[in-house]
Amino acid sequence: MLELAGITKTYGEGDAAFEALKGVSFTVSDGEFVAIMGPSGSGKSTTMHILGCLDTPSSGSYRLNGTDVSTMSDDQLADVRREKIGFVFQSFNLLPRTTVLRNVMLPLIYTGVPPEERALRARSALLAAGLKESHFLHRSNELSGGQVQRVAIARALVNDPVLILADEPTGNLDTRTGELVLHTFQRLNEERGTTVVLITHEPYIAEHATRIITIRDGRIIADQPNRSRRTARPDDYDDQ
Amino acid sequence: MTINDILQETYIALSANKARSGLTILGIVIGIASVIALVAIGQGSTAAIQSSIASLGSNLIEISPGAQRTPGSPVRQAAGSAASLSADDADAILSGVADVANVAPSISAREQVAAKGTNTNTSVMGVTPSYASVRDVAVSDGTFITDSQEASAAKVAVLGPAASANLFGYSGATTSDIVGQRIRINNLDFTVIGVSAPKGGSGFSNEDDVIYVPMLSAQRYLTGSRSVNSISVEAASQDAMTQVQADITSLLLARHGISDPARADFSVLNQNDLISAVSSVSQTLTLLLGAIAGISLLVGGIGIMNMMLTTVTERTREIGLRKAIGATRTDITTQFLAEAIALTVVGGVIGIALGWGISAIVDATGAVTTVVSLGSVGLAFGVSALIGIVFGYYPARRASRLNPIEALRYE
Numbered sequence: 164m165l166e167l168a169g170i171t172k173t174y175g176e177g178d179a180a181f182e183a184l185k186g187v188s189f190t191v192s193d194g195e196f197v198a199i200m201g202p203s204g205s206g207k208s209t210t211m212h213i214l215g216c217l218d219t220p221s222s223g224s225y226r227l228n229g230t231d232v233s234t235m236s237d238d239q240l241a242d243v244r245r246e247k248i249g250f251v252f253q254s255f256n257l258l259p260r261t262t263v264l265r266n267v268m269l270p271l272i273y274t275g276v277p278p279e280e281r282a283l284r285a286r287s288a289l290l291a292a293g294l295k296e297s298h299f300l301h302r303s304n305e306l307s308g309g310q311v312q313r314v315a316i317a318r319a320l321v322n323d324p325v326l327i328l329a330d331e332p333t334g335n336l337d338t339r340t341g342e343l344v345l346h347t348f349q350r351l352n353e354e355r356g357t358t359v360v361l362i363t364h365e366p367y368i369a370e371h372a373t374r375i376i377t378i379r380d381g382r383i384i385a386d387q388p389n390r391s392r393r394t395a396r397p398d399d400y401d402d403q
Numbered sequence: 404m405t406i407n408d409i410l411q412e413t414y415i416a417l418s419a420n421k422a423r424s425g426l427t428i429l430g431i432v433i434g435i436a437s438v439i440a441l442v443a444i445g446q447g448s449t450a451a452i453q454s455s456i457a458s459l460g461s462n463l464i465e466i467s468p469g470a471q472r473t474p475g476s477p478v479r480q481a482a483g484s485a486a487s488l489s490a491d492d493a494d495a496i497l498s499g500v501a502d503v504a505n506v507a508p509s510i511s512a513r514e515q516v517a518a519k520g521t522n523t524n525t526s527v528m529g530v531t532p533s534y535a536s537v538r539d540v541a542v543s544d545g546t547f548i549t550d551s552q553e554a555s556a557a558k559v560a561v562l563g564p565a566a567s568a569n570l571f572g573y574s575g576a577t578t579s580d581i582v583g584q585r586i587r588i589n590n591l592d593f594t595v596i597g598v599s600a601p602k603g604g605s606g607f608s609n610e611d612d613v614i615y616v617p618m619l620s621a622q623r624y625l626t627g628s629r630s631v632n633s634i635s636v637e638a639a640s641q642d643a644m645t646q647v648q649a650d651i652t653s654l655l656l657a658r659h660g661i662s663d664p665a666r667a668d669f670s671v672l673n674q675n676d677l678i679s680a681v682s683s684v685s686q687t688l689t690l691l692l693g694a695i696a697g698i699s700l701l702v703g704g705i706g707i708m709n710m711m712l713t714t715v716t717e718r719t720r721e722i723g724l725r726k727a728i729g730a731t732r733t734d735i736t737t738q739f740l741a742e743a744i745a746l747t748v749v750g751g752v753i754g755i756a757l758g759w760g761i762s763a764i765v766d767a768t769g770a771v772t773t774v775v776s777l778g779s780v781g782l783a784f785g786v787s788a789l790i791g792i793v794f795g796y797y798p799a800r801r802a803s804r805l806n807p808i809e810a811l812r813y814e
Contacts, residue, residue: 217727217808238731245729252811256724260419270728272408318728 165191165214165326165358170223170233172209183209185381186223193325194356196348198372198389202364206381208330211362215248215328216240228325245273249319253331255311257303257318263289264299267318274322284321291355292317293347309340316347320357327351329361333368339397345371346395371395404734413741416714427710428750431790434700435754435783436761441696442779443762445689447772452685456678458602458610460538462504462638464648466492466655468630469668487659487668490618493634495658500636500650502643507534508631510621516570516614518586523569527588527614529621529631537637540615545582545597548617552596556619560586560593564601565612588614591624641675648673697786703750704790711743711798722802723810735803743795744788751787755780 172184183206191197201207212218213225216232219240225233232243244250249270257266267285276284289299292313303311312332319327329348333341349371351357361372369375370393377385404412417424468487493508510529515522534540535547542561552559562570562581571581584595593616602610622629638647652664652671661667715722722735759780762773 212808215727238733241726241729241731244727250727252724254720256720256727256811258721258724261415269725272404272412273725273729273731273734275404278405278407322729 164193164226164228165360166224166226167213168224170210170213170220170225172206172213172218173221183381184213184220187378187381187383188223189376189383189386191326191358191360193358194352196352196359196361196371196373198361198363198369198375199378200363200366200369200375201378205378207362207364207378210378211328211330211360214326214360215250216243245270246322247325249322249324249327251312251315251319251327251329251332253334255308255315255335257311257314259304260302262300262302263294263306263314266303266314267321270318270322285317288317288321289314291320291351293343293350307340308336309343312336312340312344313347316344316351320351325358327357327359329359331363332361333363341368342395342399343397346397349395367393404737409737409741412738413745416718416738416742417745423710423713424746427706427746428753430703430706431700431747431750431787432703432754432757434696434703435751435787436758437696437699438693438783438786439755439758439775439779440761440765440773441692442689443758443773443775444765444771445685445692446776446779447762447766447774449682449685449689450774451772452681453678456674456681458539459674460635460637461674462641462644463537463674464636464638464644464651465672465674466496466634466636466651467670467672468632469670488631488634489629490631492655492658493631496634496636496651496654499654500647502639502647503636504639505533505537505637507531507537507635507637508618508633509534509635510618510626510630510632512621512625514588514614514625516566516586516588518570518584521570521572523566525563525566525569525612525614527616527621527625529618529625530615531618534615534635537635539602541600542597543600544579545595547597547599548615553617553619556623557617558591558593558620558624559596559617560588561597561599561615562586562595563599563611563613563615565609566614567598569612586614588616589625644673644675700783700786700790704747704794707743707746707791708794708798710746711739711795712801714742715739715798715802718802719805719810719813722805723807723813726805726807727811732803735805736799739799739802740792740795743799744791747787747791747795751784754787755783758783 167190168188170184170187171182174181174183187210199207199210209218213220216227219235220233223233224231227243227247232240235243258269264282264285267288268281271281271284286299294310294313294317298306298310303314306314332344336344345368348359348361352359361368363369370389370391372389373392374388375385376383466488490508493506497503497506508531512527513524514527515524516527530548531553532548532550535542540547545561547561548559567581570586571584581595581598585592586595636647636651638644648671652667655669656664656667659668725735759775762775765771766773
């Protein structure tokens, strides 16, 4: 459960001050699949940073599962990110020259999960993200874009986060592999009830969510359920 | 993160760029190896010099006539000064100073010495029988000068090994053949009664190129004077040396009727003073060598810092990612510090082995004795670990302070 109330974010000071968010409030319930949509410069990235506890708001409150995280220190935020949030980035951000399995186990190193349990959890996350067992010991730079992004999704899942935050996850992928990644999100959301917040500037991608929040110039201009939800159909394409 | 995780992460990171890690390690290897090898050479030289001084005898105090004897000094002052020490002084020291184990007066003169068609110019020393024990002269064949030979001013001689080789040949001849031979010193026949064992050079003079004759014989046949050139005193113990030195000084001042110690017509040299003077020179040398090697260690450390800074820049996105998935500042600092320390420790271990090897090779060539002390190994290892921490800390801290948002966007 995410509750944002009156969030503002100002960068810089004095005359050079720039208000990226001008009072943003919304609530995301557990198990929702929300798309935050807006053009570049709209404040959607700033919203994502605050949602992901990478940054703190200038004012307003942000409660994550009942905990107010808006005034936490850097190290406390790191704890929250580690325990509660899984990130999926546009540019994947896997460790190069490192096996798929090790990439997925990386968050568990910081969580203090015992080594013997890590591989088990990483394997089940990889299977949940739709990756084949035969790829687990490949190096991340030996995989295709769609596979890489599903490894990144598995990495986001491995800590059983409250929230998966995906920042333009299909931005670097072709339509076919993008569809595959969206399908993975939809399936995780439906089968496991994982809360997904997807940041995008493309209406077509946003339409895969159950609810679309539109941001422009630091304010929410629309927040409504998506009645014409698209279902990703990777089966229409050959599997890589 | 467990220790095992840190080690694995470090191994993966360093093996990702083997050439760069290898070259950085090489810098440390050269630094540590040169510290160990140069300090080993310095300490080896110190030990060699000290043992050669010790070969002069133990707990030795040397008394020599005053500086007035120096060539070029005014004739007025020279009168009586060259002959300022006598055998009576030696007897007085033996009977009048406490903690004196033995006293050996000696006279030395350069003489042309001949034997069966060969001849050499060497130092002929008139010594008493006690000289052998005071100055650690061992006789390898025959005997040393006896009390009766001294009392009767017998024309007998004990050859040093180098003098013996000069007169009777280097090869073949066993020294036992030499005992009984005759040599001519100052046109007088002396019978060889013994050959002494080699002592080696003491740095300034060759202790082996010498011929010993009874002191009375030397005074009677060679110098024609009652004076002696030097008195060697063996103190009863090392601790007594300073006291014995002071007692001898006051005894001789009284005997020579001199009230002002600054005008003494003799000087008393303590072997310990000589050892500490020479040691301080060679220790300074060791320090200098160590400092030069230390500079290369410093350069190696800067190499590590350079590599770590480059690494942090190159891996900015990775650091951003690690922070995004929950790594704390401490986690990031630990990881990068571990990489820097791993570089120095690997370099340190290889460097210690290499330095040890170089020392052993130098030692084997026989040119210089080397001593690798555990202290210098420990110091080198400690310094290399310290360099890892010092030069790794700044890059590690920089990495840990990166803002995850900016780090993730870094291209």
